[in-house]
Amino acid sequence: MTRSVDAFADALAVFPGSEAERNAVARIAADLAASGRYERDAGHELAPAEVVEHLRDAPEGRVASRWNWWIGSLDLAYGGYGEFAVRRWRER
Known part of the structure; x- marks a missing residue:
């Protein structure tokens, strides 16, 4: 079952960052979940x-920098995760 963008956005509200930034990370997190790549590598959804x-393990920072830190870790461990980095978002 693929997780919804809203579920990721709600969960990410614990980290500093704007709503637009959080939504950008949530969309990419949902894309990663839907891709099946993480499930294949980690063995679970x-x-x-x-x-x-x-x-929470990432160095202090806003939600996007924490996400990118984690994606970098996954990329080093498994390869192929760079496309899931957050590069920009539009503030409203």
Whole structure:
């Protein structure tokens, strides 16, 4: 079952960052979950609570920088995760 963007956005609200930034990360997190790549590499589906757990391990920072830190870790471990980095978002 693919997790919804809203579920990821709600979970990510614990980290500093604007709503637009959080939504950008949530969309990419949902894309990663839907791709099946994380499930293949980790052996289980990517859930919002798990994303929060991993992002808590990241150095201090806004939600996008924490996400990108984690994606970098996944890319080093497994390869092929660079496309899931957050590069920009539009503030409203």
